[in-house]
Amino acid sequence: MCPGIIHAIIFCFFSLFQEEELGGAVLVVLANKQDIEGSMTPAEVANALGLSSIKNRKYQIFKTSATKGIGLDEAMEWLV
Numbered sequence: 001m002c003p004g005i006i007h008a009i010i011f012c013f014f015s016l017f018q019e020e021e022l023g024g025a026v027l028v029v030l031a032n033k034q035d036i037e038g039s040m041t042p043a044e045v046a047n048a049l050g051l052s053s054i055k056n057r058k059y060q061i062f063k064t065s066a067t068k069g070i071g072l073d074e075a076m077e078w079l080v
Contacts, residue, residue: 027059035065
């Protein structure tokens with residue numbers, strides 16, 4: 001993943017987390033393209049996004065492949 005994209009995502013995450021209306025919101029991260037060799041693992045995604053620093057909300061990372069439909073149902077079930 002492009003470092004510029006990662007920094008933009010981090011900025012968006014932490015900006016959104018400051019919004020009062022989203023105080024109790026959970027975070028779901030879809031680690032997509034898991035069907036492609038060399039894609040980032042969920043642990044690598046968590047590390048790149050700095051998710052370990054999130055202490056005030058629940059989050060989960062799911063391995064997904066949108067084109068194969070893998071992991072999407074599990075992610076949606078976790079939200080419910």
